Amino acid sequence: MTEQELRTLVRDAIARHAAKPVEAMPPRAMSPHQHTSHTLIAVPAGADDDGLCIIEPAVSCNHCGYCKSLGH
Secondary structure, eight states, rough: HHHHHHHHHHHHHHHHHHSSOOOOOOOOOOOGGGGGGOOOOOEEEEETOOOOOOSSSBBBBOOOOOGGSSOO
């Protein structure tokens, strides 16, 4: 295959793709409670008493909330 033939194939593929109508997706209103990534885990009450991070015990807790989430 020559370079010119390859260029023609690429241009044809782009033209076919650009000719397709774009279907608009209807907007979905999603409550934060519908997806598991938004779930907060109940951390034991004693976790904040000593001021150490649950994830990284060598550092102080800065109340980022990462330990209460599923990492998202």
